Amino acid sequence: MNTPEIYYTLGMLGTVAFAVTAVLAVIPKQIDLFGAIVMGIVTAVGGGTIRDMILDAPVFWATDLNYIWVAVVSSIVAFYGNQFMSRKNIYSLMLYLDAVGIAMFVIQGAEKAIALDFAQPVGPVLLGLITAIGGGITRDVLAGNTTLLLKKELYALPLTFGVISYLILIQIFPDQVKLMGTLCATLTFFIRAAAIHWKLHVPNWMLISKRS
Amino acid sequence: MNTPEIYYTLGMLGTVAFAVTAVLAVIPKQIDLFGAIVMGIVTAVGGGTIRDMILDAPVFWATDLNYIWVAVVSSIVAFYGNQFMSRKNIYSLMLYLDAVGIAMFVIQGAEKAIALDFAQPVGPVLLGLITAIGGGITRDVLAGNTTLLLKKELYALPLTFGVISYLILIQIFPDQVKLMGTLCATLTFFIRAAAIHWKLHVPNWMLISKRS
Amino acid sequence: MNTPEIYYTLGMLGTVAFAVTAVLAVIPKQIDLFGAIVMGIVTAVGGGTIRDMILDAPVFWATDLNYIWVAVVSSIVAFYGNQFMSRKNIYSLMLYLDAVGIAMFVIQGAEKAIALDFAQPVGPVLLGLITAIGGGITRDVLAGNTTLLLKKELYALPLTFGVISYLILIQIFPDQVKLMGTLCATLTFFIRAAAIHWKLHVPNWMLISKRS
Numbered sequence: 001m002n003t004p005e006i007y008y009t010l011g012m013l014g015t016v017a018f019a020v021t022a023v024l025a026v027i028p029k030q031i032d033l034f035g036a037i038v039m040g041i042v043t044a045v046g047g048g049t050i051r052d053m054i055l056d057a058p059v060f061w062a063t064d065l066n067y068i069w070v071a072v073v074s075s076i077v078a079f080y081g082n083q084f085m086s087r088k089n090i091y092s093l094m095l096y097l098d099a100v101g102i103a104m105f106v107i108q109g110a111e112k113a114i115a116l117d118f119a120q121p122v123g124p125v126l127l128g129l130i131t132a133i134g135g136g137i138t139r140d141v142l143a144g145n146t147t148l149l150l151k152k153e154l155y156a157l158p159l160t161f162g163v164i165s166y167l168i169l170i171q172i173f174p175d176q177v178k179l180m181g182t183l184c185a186t187l188t189f190f191i192r193a194a195a196i197h198w199k200l201h202v203p204n205w206m207l208i209s210k211r212s
Numbered sequence: 213m214n215t216p217e218i219y220y221t222l223g224m225l226g227t228v229a230f231a232v233t234a235v236l237a238v239i240p241k242q243i244d245l246f247g248a249i250v251m252g253i254v255t256a257v258g259g260g261t262i263r264d265m266i267l268d269a270p271v272f273w274a275t276d277l278n279y280i281w282v283a284v285v286s287s288i289v290a291f292y293g294n295q296f297m298s299r300k301n302i303y304s305l306m307l308y309l310d311a312v313g314i315a316m317f318v319i320q321g322a323e324k325a326i327a328l329d330f331a332q333p334v335g336p337v338l339l340g341l342i343t344a345i346g347g348g349i350t351r352d353v354l355a356g357n358t359t360l361l362l363k364k365e366l367y368a369l370p371l372t373f374g375v376i377s378y379l380i381l382i383q384i385f386p387d388q389v390k391l392m393g394t395l396c397a398t399l400t401f402f403i404r405a406a407a408i409h410w411k412l413h414v415p416n417w418m419l420i421s422k423r424s
Numbered sequence: 425m426n427t428p429e430i431y432y433t434l435g436m437l438g439t440v441a442f443a444v445t446a447v448l449a450v451i452p453k454q455i456d457l458f459g460a461i462v463m464g465i466v467t468a469v470g471g472g473t474i475r476d477m478i479l480d481a482p483v484f485w486a487t488d489l490n491y492i493w494v495a496v497v498s499s500i501v502a503f504y505g506n507q508f509m510s511r512k513n514i515y516s517l518m519l520y521l522d523a524v525g526i527a528m529f530v531i532q533g534a535e536k537a538i539a540l541d542f543a544q545p546v547g548p549v550l551l552g553l554i555t556a557i558g559g560g561i562t563r564d565v566l567a568g569n570t571t572l573l574l575k576k577e578l579y580a581l582p583l584t585f586g587v588i589s590y591l592i593l594i595q596i597f598p599d600q601v602k603l604m605g606t607l608c609a610t611l612t613f614f615i616r617a618a619a620i621h622w623k624l625h626v627p628n629w630m631l632i633s634k635r636s
Contacts, residue, residue: 026362033418034368035361041338053265053477062331068338082420119486126465126492137566142349142359147566149459150450156458206457208506238574245630246580247573253550265477274543280550294632354561354571
């Protein structure tokens with residue numbers, strides 16, 4: 001496989017992970033198959049859709065429906081195979097695939113904003129983050145769950161770090177944009193993976209110490 | 213009345229039903245008149261607005277403000293007449309009008325996506341569903357209610373069946389698009405009406421059987 | 425300062441107030457710094473962003489990133505200085521600055537809709553309201569809080585009154601658009617300020633009297 005094919009494959013793996021983890025997250029709510037598929041699709045393509053609406057660009061899945069099909073099939077498999085999917089090792093695999101997804105999508109979202117020369121340098125950071133976590137946040141809102149914005153898990157922070165690093169590095173190495181993208185996505189993935197493995201939390205100085 | 217006029221009238225009846233049922237749904241939350249009108253408008257035009265934003269088309273109500281006016285007046289009437297509107301036979305009428313609305317809007321949303329050649333064949337299905345249920349879901353999110361995605365009522369399923377039937381039938385009978393639209397909307401309405409009448413639920417194979 | 429500069433300064437003060445009150449509102453939820461900044465940005469620019477997406481116009485902050493920077497810095501200051509910011513006189517100041525913000529943004533949103541000749545006369549009213557309260561509603565949804573639509577506080581009503589007055593007055597005095605805008609924003613601010621000062625609630629005839 002050449003580089004674009006690897007990216008595409010990783011993007012699809014991320015889509016699978018987004019849909020599967022979404023369905024597993026809402027199954028305790030006694031959702032039915034239809035609801036599960038909606039949650040899977042929303043989580044998988046929601047972030048990129050919001051990004052494209054802000055960019056006033058055509059939504060990305062309109063020209064490549066594989067994103068939707070992969071989300072639908074993954075959701076159905078996760079729905080009926082939830083006892084299998086919830087098994088610790090499979091769930092763990094999904095968490096790491098989710099990390100692959102968010103790490104890729106945060107850089108990809110920033111790249112798209114840069115390509116459209118959108119509100120640099122803040123726009124690419126914001127749209128990268130929206131691409132990566134917008135779908136998950138929408139899912140939590142629809143499911144009535146606490147959104148990840150209110151959790152102390154180290155989830156959004158590695159993304160923010162990765163995308164800001166990317167924007168700085170492509171200023172320094174303007175001829176190595178692709179390499180820097182790969183580097184920063186990889187870095188983001190490893191920080192997130194470390195957070196999953198060692199159950200890392202947001203550092204204390206980023207939390208309110210309530211002295212009441 | 214000729215066919216477009218019938219469609220328009222049915223669309224307005226659906227708008228009335230969307231607004232009235234929205235207001236009745238949020239009244240237990242002690243909402244005030246302003247909140248009730250917002251909920252009525254959001255429910256009545258929210259789905260179509262999200263559809264048009266995804267399609268990157270001008271929002272439909274911008275060129276025909278009757279949708280907004282009808283939603284506002286219906287909301288006010290439902291707010292002050294809630295004791296009258298909540299009466300069993302009136303509420304029942306509203307449920308059936310809501311069924312008219314969603315059955316028409318799901319086909320109409322798909323038609324608009326087809327007319328703009330948007331992401332066929334999956335795009336029309338998704339945008340049809342968003343047109344029909346997007347407003348109701350937004351209302352539930354704003355009101356802090358459980359969204360219909362988490363309810364076992366047979367609501368979204370007849371819509372999905374109707375819009376997929378429509379897409380298949382217009383492939384087979386490409387010269388009978390209008391007829392097939394009418395047919396599938398009618399079919400969708402009757403399935404939903406049967407679900408209301410016999411209090412049908414989602415079939416068991418679409419539910420998770422928790423064997424824990 | 426000339427008039428546009430005064431407007432710009434007031435807009436930035438409103439942005440500060442939106443971000444600060446947002447962070448103070450979510451701190452009891454044990455949010456971390458990242459979540460606080462997201463809430464601050466969403467509240468400060470969310471309403472205008474939704475407006476621009478409905479108008480199919482470029483999002484306003486894309487061409488003036490000061491809105492984002494001011495929101496980010498205000499959020500960080502509010503996060504770490506929350507004990508200071510929560511002090512009664514500071515919080516009170518923020519409430520009045522928030523009133524400045526919503527009063528300006530409701531007129532500004534209407535003006536933008538009028539400039540684009542969008543769905544007059546209802547469109548400007550709706551988009552003015554969305555500009556002023558859309559960010560706060562999105563914040564409440566993301567934080568899992570009851571939205572202001574379900575509160576009896578006199579918040580949205582002064583805005584509605586102000587923006588409708590504006591639309592009527594510019595019909596009567598078409599040569600005095602700027603003056604009427606200033607007048608109606610000021611009027612809106614004073615009604616809202618009165619509501620804060622005397623803790624005014626929505627009038628009784630706008631509430632449901634449940635006779636059950």
